[in-house]
Amino acid sequence: MRRNLEAWCAPVASSSATAPEDADEPGAVAHPAWTRLKDAVGRLQPLQAKDGSVPEEADHAAAGELVAEVRSAVTELRPLFPHDDAYLAALDADLARWVDDGLGVPDFLDSLVAFQPQRDRVDGLQHLVVFPMYTQNGSPDRHLEAVLVEVVWPDFVADLEAGSYSNAMFVPIRFVDFTAGYDTNSAVLFPETVAMRSLPTFTWGAIFADREAARFRRVVRAAAGTTRLALPPDAARLLADQRLAEETFVMWDLIHDRTHMRGDLPFDPFMIKQRMPYFLYALEELRCDLVAFREAVALEDTVPHARLVQYAVVFDRIFRFAITGSRVKNYDGLGGQLLFAWLHQHHVLHWTDNRLSIDWAALPDVVLALGREIEDLYWRSIDRPKIAHWLAAYALVSSTLTPHPASTWAKGPDALPIDGPLKSLTDAVLPDEFPLSMFYEALTRRIGDVVASTAGITGRTDTTSGSEQAADG
Structure with a gap:
């Protein structure tokens, strides 16, 4: 009880005491x-095709005038962003060339190369970003988009990044305002989404911590209320404080992001351009989250946000991830299902008398044990043929989650086309290889509308305090 009270009352170091919605x-x-x-x-986007071009000759005059308006507006805003002056100059040139070349498939390589936000990770620093791009988990079309963002870089994260958790490419940001492509579920700004003639060496990747934090708070509040889960005071505080949640997600993302290329990895790294069974992507994303959890356990006595990262990883995975998106090869959802079932089968998560409870003291060791299982799978992979590694990965998941009764993979190697191309193995995985459990089916019916309501959410638009959330002490 004493620790919970101290966690509730103690200040958490922050770069700013002002909540973003009150700024x-x-x-x-x-x-x-x-x-x-x-x-x-907004008026240009309907004239663009999926590839970003303006295909109709009849629309070229109007599109040219709209691009001229964009250029004029950027020129007026440019003095507000002296740290991005080279980028904004290149942007103007790319916009002008696009019109001069007939508004075909846009090429903004020059301005993308000039945009280097990782060089100025200063808390509160703003950027004006304009590119023809698709937005992951948002718009699939490479339409022109404009977004105002500001950097989230609290002092304790700067100290972590300068020490054992270096990640020079990581840029955490929050929304200030945006066009239609970000009025969606997209929470990333990645250079590879931009329309360009060739791929440069990417030097940065940006994640919207405010959207992650806001949708986490809204969904987990609903899930905890629906399942009658009593939260420790520090967990309840995390759900009540948008700024605190943002900083917690920045710490989580810092460690998660750098983990993708660290550790005993399979010889073929898990890269998005490789086509593999989606449960392999689920394990990779979950591995990175569990490494963040592990490091947060190690830092708990020295970094106040570390215990909050542990709550965030578990709650976001088992509540929001598991029931967000379609059931078609949803690898993030699968990772959440796997973590929930692992916790339940190791007797730290209980569903009894229509109430969810968690053994908070036992939770860390059980979560860490799942992380070790995945890391052992990876360590052994270097000695295995690729197909054998895939089969071992499937065995790990299916030892905890029940596959679909129609699954070919669940029948074992004798039922699989292992003598054919790897594509045939991937194609044999069902779109929903591991369906939702009865618990998740019921939870989806209860809070599915809450999950859907988080599309387009930001830290400024989610102004509910969450202070009414029950806590145990």
Whole structure:
């Protein structure tokens, strides 16, 4: 009880004591040029094809005028972003060339190379970002988009990154304002989504910590209330405080992101361009989250946010991830299902008398044990043929989760086309190889509308405090 009370009352170091929803509106978003820029982009997008081009000759004059309006607005806003001056100059040139070349498939390689936000990780620093791009988990079309963002870089994260958790490419950000492509579930700004003639060496990747934190808070509040899960005071505080949640997600993402290329990895790294059974992607994403959990356990006595990271990993995985998105090869959902079932089968998570409870003291060791299982799978992979590694990965997942009764994979190697191309093995995986359990089917019916309501959410739009959430002490 004493520890819980101390966790509730003790201050957590933060770069700012002001919650983002209470902050004064930044200058750029209130500038008339930003309003004109958003309007011009909004009117241009319907004229663009999926690849970003403006295919109809009859639309070229109107599109050219809209691009001119975008260029004019960017020029007016440019003095507000001296740290991005080279990028904004290159952007103007790319926009002009796009029109001069007939508004075909856009090529913004030059401005993308000039945009280097990882060089200025200063808390609160803003960027104006304009690219033809698709938005992951958002719009699949490479339409022109404009987004105002600001960096989230609290002092304790800067200290972690400068020490044992270096990640020079990681740029955590929050939304200030955005066009239609981000009025979606997208929570990343990645350079590979931009329309360009060739792929450069990527030097940064940005994640919207405010969207991650806001949807986490909304969904977990609903899930905890629906399942009558009593939360420790520090967990309840995490759900009540948007700023605290943002900083917690930045720490989690810092460690998760750097983990993808660290450790005893399979010889073929898990890269998105490789086509493999989706349960392999599920294990990779879960592995990175469990490494973040492990490091948070190690840092618990020295970094106040570390215990909050543990809550965030578990709650986001078992509540939001598991029931978000379609059931077609949903690898993030599968990772959440796996973690929930692992915790249940190791007797730290209980569903009794229609109430969910967690043995908080035993939780860390059981979560860490799952991480070791995945790491052992990876360690052994270097001595295995690829097909054998895939089969071992499937065995790991299916030892905890029940496959679909129609699964070919569940019948074992004798039922699989192991003598054919690898594609045939991947194709044999069902779109929903591991269906939702009865628990998750019921949870989806209860809070599915809450999950859906988080599309387009930001830290500024989710202003509920969450202070009503029950806590045990």
